[in-house]
Amino acid sequence: MRLDKFVLRSTQLNKQQVVKVIESGLVSVNQQIITDCAIQVHENNHITYNSNRLTPRPFRYLLLHKSPDTLCSNVDGEYPSVFNDIDIENKDELHIVGRLDADTSGLILITDDGRWSFNITRPDMDCPKVYRVTLAKPITEDAITKLEQGLLLQGESTSTRPAKIIKIDDLHVLLTITEGRYHQVKRMFFAVGNRVNQLHREKIGAVSLDLDSKQWRHLTASEISSFGMYSQQA
Template sequence: MYKVRLDKYLTEMGLGSRSEVKQGIRKGFVRVNGETVVRPEHKVSVKDKVFWKGTSVDFVEYEYIMLNKPAGVISATEDSREKTVVDLIPDSRRKDLFPVGRLDRDTEGLLLLTNDGKLAHRLLSPRHHVAKVYYAVVSGVMTEADIRSFAEGLYVDEELTALPAELDILSVHPAAGKSEAEGSGNPEGTSEIRLKIYEGKFHQVKRMVHAVGKEVIYLKRLSMGSLRLDEALRPGEYRRLSTSELEELYAE
């Protein structure tokens, strides 16, 4: 049975920094299998019964959390000035969570947070072409010509020719008449679209829409592979993945 140092075990379970945990161990805060342990280097395994200040500490190797990312939060693990997606998970058991891929600061929707590097690589690797579906509101009227351009593989700029993508135009709201449009700030109208892409380049959805002469004004990710955003989650809310959701992701 694989064993780790007691201070490492407790630190990974979020009981404090390594130095704080060591200090607590030496003060007698920890009992292992009914006995007080004061040596940080004491080795434990997942089968040992570990208590910190009388509270059981069960080892969790991996966490998988679905977050409905709100706008205004950055997809990072830490930042000295801005709130990060990790800051939104106060009860995480692991302190090494990271977002799988990133959503722009102003983009909402599905974001997976985990400490499972193997799964993250599987979902992000260009070789696997894991589908990502977005809902967007676009300034401008999307057309059948845009659908064909996206399906053929769109030349975006000198850095990106996007893989073929599936564009669905959900609705189009043409510009209102002159009297109604005064002060609207949107003389070209708007469109609502759903877009499925198979890669994850920097600002890809916004760049693709810009390449056909429109601009994204609202963007939300709905799914990533088999994982779909739980509609019960409001922006900023999260939950842990179910066993079936995790199995489906690993089958991608």
Template sequence: MKSLTPDRFLQSQGFGSRKECQKLVLAGLFSFEGEIIVDLKRELNPLNQSEVGLEFSIGGHTYFFREKVYLALNKPSGYECSASPQHHLSVFDLLPDYLVNRGIQSAGRLDQNTTGLLLLSDDGEFIHHMTSPKHHIHKTYEVGTRDPITQDQKNLLLNGVQLRGEPGPDKALEVKILGEFLMEMKIDQGKYHQVRRMIAATGNFCETLRRTAEGNLNLESLELNSGQWTFLDKYNFHDK
């Protein structure tokens, strides 16, 4: 990556327009690797040998330069995966402004009543990879049902159920019955309300839905409470 002037450096990290970032620098609020920088023409090389770049601070708050950001969020119920929500809060309200200012997007969506693992990034190629049907990203859900789960319903999900408007049956990769009203279900597609529709096609009803894993990432290992988020290294992510 080429060197950046202080204002372009801060702008790339989501700290405002170029003019706003120039004011931060001239006010002596920006330091890079422990050195206060006030020269707007100073050339800074933000990356070291890893994906996470060198340390900088704004007003005493420390950050690390990231050319692209990759986030995992444990989405709570009642939040929409939209920057312009219609009826609920936005998942972007759970993130700091400087990340939202970078133009991050969610890699796919969870409806407002669905909770669990949600990936976000400002890397367009990553978003496309995660949302393109041809990549068959594995996603695991914990499903709470209205009626008791039967072996016949499990078999239907594994063998494939026909959803309205779809050309052919959709099947689960794995189904585990965890309790009378609780199952774990893995799919490799991301159609609109797919899990809820598949459960309905078996004659049951999905009361609660929580995504517990996507690719090789899972909420248990990430140790995120509801509403919490963390940075990810994209090179540690695998589709299955």
């Protein structure tokens, strides 16, 4: 973890104040004054501010039901940020694990544990994500075959990994993928001659969405640890 992030998580200082105290020589790591905010430190290091040892706050792991027309961003933009729906302190320390497009709804994970989120989003993790897809045209058996075999998307040099399709009816399917390419789901259906009208993420790994729109909760200990199985497979 970067030193400035460690100090931020261990004090009530904001980002600008953290940079100032570090660059002013008020922070030491293992009895050595450090003025470089970007230096990497570990929780086991002896880190002090004004001679007081710092202890970071415990990591937080959240599940949020993202509503349509919201941004997976820490700040508002063309649409409001999803963080407006979360009532929690120190929200600026949190980040989203696997973003969704503004018009996409469903499950998002939020944390301040960078190593945990990295282990979920790494391309070799094979962590499954399940989406409920509403299509513009009835899906064909040929399209299902191509999606389940993997297909080459425009501008890509490698094919998508094989997907899993469960057909609900002609216009609705459940799609499971283990990647997170740019606009991947929409591009996959475009590649087989269809268009996504609505997209909703229902599940990541073993964690399923169980909340109404805009609601959030803390993950359970078992949900947090369940993502370790994917790192063991890599």
